[in-house]
Amino acid sequence: MDKKKYYISIPKVDNLLNNEKIIELIKKTNRELVVDIIRKQIDEVREYINMSQSEQSIEKKLEKIIEDIENSLNKLISSKYKKVVNGTGVVIHTNLGRSVISKKVSDKVSLIIQGYSNLEYNLETGKRGSRYSHFEELISKITGAESALVVNNNAGAVLLILNTLAKDKEVIVSRGELVEIGGAFRVPDVMTQSGAKLIEVGTTNKTHKEDYENAVNEETAALLKVHTSNYRIIGFTENVSIDEVTKIGRKHDIPVVEDLGSGVLIDLSKYGLAHEPTVQDSIKQGADIVCFSGDKLLGGPQAGIIIGKKRYIDKMKKNPLTRAVRIDKFTAAALESVLLEYLDEEKAVKNIPTLKMITQPISEIEKKADELVKKLNVISNEFEIFIDDCYSQVGGGSLPLERISSKGVVIKYKNISTASLERQLRQCRIPIITRIVNDNVLIDLRTVDENEIDLICESLKEVLKK
Numbered sequence: 179m180d181k182k183k184y185y186i187s188i189p190k191v192d193n194l195l196n197n198e199k200i201i202e203l204i205k206k207t208n209r210e211l212v213v214d215i216i217r218k219q220i221d222e223v224r225e226y227i228n229m230s231q232s233e234q235s236i237e238k239k240l241e242k243i244i245e246d247i248e249n250s251l252n253k254l255i256s257s258k259y260k261k262v263v264n265g266t267g268v269v270i271h272t273n274l275g276r277s278v279i280s281k282k283v284s285d286k287v288s289l290i291i292q293g294y295s296n297l298e299y300n301l302e303t304g305k306r307g308s309r310y311s312h313f314e315e316l317i318s319k320i321t322g323a324e325s326a327l328v329v330n331n332n333a334g335a336v337l338l339i340l341n342t343l344a345k346d347k348e349v350i351v352s353r354g355e356l357v358e359i360g361g362a363f364r365v366p367d368v369m370t371q372s373g374a375k376l377i378e379v380g381t382t383n384k385t386h387k388e389d390y391e392n393a394v395n396e397e398t399a400a401l402l403k404v405h406t407s408n409y410r411i412i413g414f415t416e417n418v419s420i421d422e423v424t425k426i427g428r429k430h431d432i433p434v435v436e437d438l439g440s441g442v443l444i445d446l447s448k449y450g451l452a453h454e455p456t457v458q459d460s461i462k463q464g465a466d467i468v469c470f471s472g473d474k475l476l477g478g479p480q481a482g483i484i485i486g487k488k489r490y491i492d493k494m495k496k497n498p499l500t501r502a503v504r505i506d507k508f509t510a511a512a513l514e515s516v517l518l519e520y521l522d523e524e525k526a527v528k529n530i531p532t533l534k535m536i537t538q539p540i541s542e543i544e545k546k547a548d549e550l551v552k553k554l555n556v557i558s559n560e561f562e563i564f565i566d567d568c569y570s571q572v573g574g575g576s577l578p579l580e581r582i583s584s585k586g587v588v589i590k591y592k593n594i595s596t597a598s599l600e601r602q603l604r605q606c607r608i609p610i611i612t613r614i615v616n617d618n619v620l621i622d623l624r625t626v627d628e629n630e631i632d633l634i635c636e637s638l639k640e641v642l643k644k
């Protein structure tokens with residue numbers, strides 16, 4: 179094939195810039211951006227001619243150069259970070275942004291960030307204040323701890339704690355607690371980054387009091403307990419409870435640190451879930467420092483909350499690392515607002531979306547399922563839809579064995595395969611993330627807000643049009 183004629187027929191940048199459609203695109207955005215995309219598109223066409231063996235397809239590629247320029251410009255200027263509907267039933271879904279923030283909290287954030295605020299300004303004295311002051315007292319009141327500090331996330335909290343208390347010293351931890359939390363966050367790796375030397379004791383399934391005792395020496399700077407949030411060892415097991423570890427710490431005057439991971443502030447067993455030790459329990463049992471995430475079971479923004487003895491927290495505040503892992507004003511505003519809900523447990527369960535979803539009664543979930551089915555039947559009678567029992571999960575490494583009974587809507591459509599329907603829903607303008615159960619697409623209504631039912635219908639209409 180003689181490709182020369184095709185190379186010659188690639189339009190020049192200047193010519194394209196005179197095209198009516200392109201002039202329109204420049205008006206919509208700007209010249210520089212469009213020129214850049216034209217150049218890239220021309221390179222692409224050249225490459226295409228180079229690779230392709232079909233005259234027909236080369237001609238087609240040349241014909242649609244303007245269309246391709248427009249599409250690639252639109253792709254560039256449209257937002258790629260989108261709202262999605264979570265139909266997976268995993269409440270704290272790390273890939274989908276973990277905890278959902280209520281309208282009330284997001285209104286507060288909006289108010290704070292749309293103007294100036296007293297983030298680090300003391301209104302009483304008119305002098306510099308602390309960004310932590312807005313919720314220190316609140317956290318202490320809720321958890322019973324002497325003092326508190328909040329950093330960017332819980333991994334940062336572990337890093338800061340160990341770096342402050344145990345740099346170049348030894349930290350004792352049970353082999354049964356050296357977990358990987360996900361996203362390649364491994365407890366031993368973070369410990370190493372902090373400059374602390376990890377002393378592993380016990381075995382995977384059993385660790386005894388004596389194991390800690392025997393490892394203590396003059397180099398020991400902390401005893402660390404890690405809540406194995408995302409897995410359980412069942413069977414022939416033994417681990418040393420936090421109150422026993424704190425006894426050993428007391429005896430040798432060594433601080434005891436507990437990384438609770440999810441950090442639940444309310445006894446969820448009251449709401450029919452398995453008992454998960456609360457933050458308050460750890461403090462009561464004598465842990466000197468406790469840390470946990472802000473966006474897991476607490477239901478707030480991404481953050482790492484550190485609480486405990488004032489003398490250790492004060493030391494952390496002076497550590498230069500604190501500046502490197504500090505929270506921003508968005509987080510400070512959201513966190514204070516969520517924590518205020520915890521002053522009244524009933525309100526917290528009702529107003530914090532994460533807790534509300536986890537404790538939502540099945541009758542309410544079924545109501546949402548009924549409504550979705552009803553609305554889908556109006557859209558088309560080509561769907562095969564039915565309500566099925568399913569199980570939701572807490573997620574975020576919280577309560578790993580807990581399966582919460584829920585209701586889901588199963589959707590089948592003509593002879594579209596399950597995999598294809600799942601993908602098409604995921605690729606809609608408002609993506610619907612579903613779960614495949616028994617080879618069917620299922621939407622678990624526990625994680626779907628009433629307001630989102632219409633969005634699911636919109637997306638299914640989009641699938642119908644394809």
Ligand SMILES: *Cc1c(COP(=O)(O)O)cnc(C)c1O
Nearest residue numbers: 331332333359407439440471575
């Ligand atoms: C989730 C988790 C972390 C990490 O918390 P992030 O807030 O995601 O940084 C650390 N430790 C444990 C035990 C966890 O469960």
